[in-house]
Amino acid sequence: MPQCNFKAEEYQVKTAFFRHTLQIRKKHCNPMTMKVTYYKKPVFIHQGYMQWLWDVDGKRYLDLFAGVATVSVGHCHPKVTAAAVQQLKRLWHTTNIYVYPPLHEYCEKLASYFPDPLKVIYLTNSGSEANDLAMLMARLHTGNFDIITFRGSYHGGSPQTMGLTSNAAYKYPIANGLGCTNTMCPDVFRGPWGGSHCRDSPVQTIRECSCAQAGKKCHCMANEQYIGQLKETFATSVPSRIAAFFGEPIQGVGGAVQYPKNYLKEAYKLVREKGGVCIADEVQTGFGRTGSHFWGFQGHDVIPDMVTMAKGIGNGFPMGAVVTTPEIAASFAKGVHFNTFGGNPVACAVASSVLDTITEDNTQQISLDVGTYLMTELAKLREKYEIIGDVRGKGLQIGVEMVKDKASREPLSPEAMNEIFEDIKDMGVLIGKGGIYGQTFRIKPPMCISMEDADFFMAVFNKSIHNYMERR
Numbered sequence: 001m002p003q004c005n006f007k008a009e010e011y012q013v014k015t016a017f018f019r020h021t022l023q024i025r026k027k028h029c030n031p032m033t034m035k036v037t038y039y040k041k042p043v044f045i046h047q048g049y050m051q052w053l054w055d056v057d058g059k060r061y062l063d064l065f066a067g068v069a070t071v072s073v074g075h076c077h078p079k080v081t082a083a084a085v086q087q088l089k090r091l092w093h094t095t096n097i098y099v100y101p102p103l104h105e106y107c108e109k110l111a112s113y114f115p116d117p118l119k120v121i122y123l124t125n126s127g128s129e130a131n132d133l134a135m136l137m138a139r140l141h142t143g144n145f146d147i148i149t150f151r152g153s154y155h156g157g158s159p160q161t162m163g164l165t166s167n168a169a170y171k172y173p174i175a176n177g178l179g180c181t182n183t184m185c186p187d188v189f190r191g192p193w194g195g196s197h198c199r200d201s202p203v204q205t206i207r208e209c210s211c212a213q214a215g216k217k218c219h220c221m222a223n224e225q226y227i228g229q230l231k232e233t234f235a236t237s238v239p240s241r242i243a244a245f246f247g248e249p250i251q252g253v254g255g256a257v258q259y260p261k262n263y264l265k266e267a268y269k270l271v272r273e274k275g276g277v278c279i280a281d282e283v284q285t286g287f288g289r290t291g292s293h294f295w296g297f298q299g300h301d302v303i304p305d306m307v308t309m310a311k312g313i314g315n316g317f318p319m320g321a322v323v324t325t326p327e328i329a330a331s332f333a334k335g336v337h338f339n340t341f342g343g344n345p346v347a348c349a350v351a352s353s354v355l356d357t358i359t360e361d362n363t364q365q366i367s368l369d370v371g372t373y374l375m376t377e378l379a380k381l382r383e384k385y386e387i388i389g390d391v392r393g394k395g396l397q398i399g400v401e402m403v404k405d406k407a408s409r410e411p412l413s414p415e416a417m418n419e420i421f422e423d424i425k426d427m428g429v430l431i432g433k434g435g436i437y438g439q440t441f442r443i444k445p446p447m448c449i450s451m452e453d454a455d456f457f458m459a460v461f462n463k464s465i466h467n468y469m470e471r472r
Helices: 015-019 021-028 031-035 078-090 101-111 127-142 221-236 263-273 296-300 326-332 345-360 363-384 414-426 451-471
Strands: 045-049 052-055 060-063 120-124 147-150 180-183 212-214 217-219 244-247 277-281 306-309 320-324 388-394 397-402 432-434 440-443
Touching: 021 031, 060 451, 078 345, 101 120, 101 320, 101 345, 120 127, 120 326, 127 147, 127 244, 127 277, 127 306, 127 320, 127 326, 180 221, 221 263, 244 263, 263 277, 263 296, 345 363, 363 388, 363 397, 363 451, 397 414, 414 440, 414 451
Parallel strands: 147 180, 147 244, 244 277, 277 306
Antiparallel strands: 045 052, 052 060, 120 320, 212 217, 306 320, 388 397, 397 440, 432 440
């Protein structure tokens, strides 16, 4: 394991309390905490610093999941921590009924990261809340109701955003998301069409490409087919006028799924012809995580009408935002919208420091360099092991899709995934899982990891796959 100069504090607690922590979790924490708990032998986290986490026994882990792609610049980053402490000493809370500097300084700073006309900002407390707000704004602005999203998408768990989300694991048997329609996800690995030149990634699929080659330019047949599916959705499943189209630039919970290169550009055009606005969900892809661009939508050469964000915006501090145009904002001003904690002074101070740290620490370039290296090395393991079906992503938004075999592309079983997952944890690395069938390992670390960290993970991942194959 790479060296770390930081010394974690010793966990000081009564042994009896520690022994009964899981009992407390079962009895007094809501039941969902147990349902989502990772690992047969859960990790009891005590402290974090940059890309490292320590458990209550003092064991150190390389964190490659960042609290579900949330810690952007590093756990307890000294600069961000100092900004939070300074603001806590000055003013904890006030609201928009007063004028206070942190809100306005942050809104101006965040707006500078967006192209025109995306210059109006609403601050929220989470990604679900941001997407919920964006749904309302889109419907009010267009006068239409129906919203389209991709199958396999995740846009939140509120009663409204549950309709946007297209993954059975996050659904409840109640009426939710009225007016939300899912269209086929243009997944060039698992979907019916795909090939070896489709996506904007250092690593392509191993599928045969049926596209007609014309020099370096390729007419993507997969893109054409998936756009055809979207047109079919327009023709059969929604009214002639719609409110919006939601799309993550790269699917997050869905398993780092990427689309054909020109898909979003063509989809946005079709949506706008139907009267809808285009909404980019940057909750996981924003703030330089994709490496090549600050925002994921920029990699698709599009400009949305609204952008939602959360997670990395506050490096783990609860915060979200909707960024939109003056025209859409004016439509929303017909009523009164008030958010008690949105734009809280501490949240704004933290988020402002995150933006500064991204620049000062060059984290976007780290995402590009280390992420590209990781994907290139993971692709070598794909050639070595039959159960690694796909490696994909951009920057430090990476997915490794596991299969029974490359020919069938059937998902590796949950039992097998858990074996490998547990083994990786036991060797000192924390990663995530995703995909509709839980078949994709998700690698989305704090954007401060090093090449040495990447090499350590590669050795651990290789060993864990080797161990599984031997047991099998």
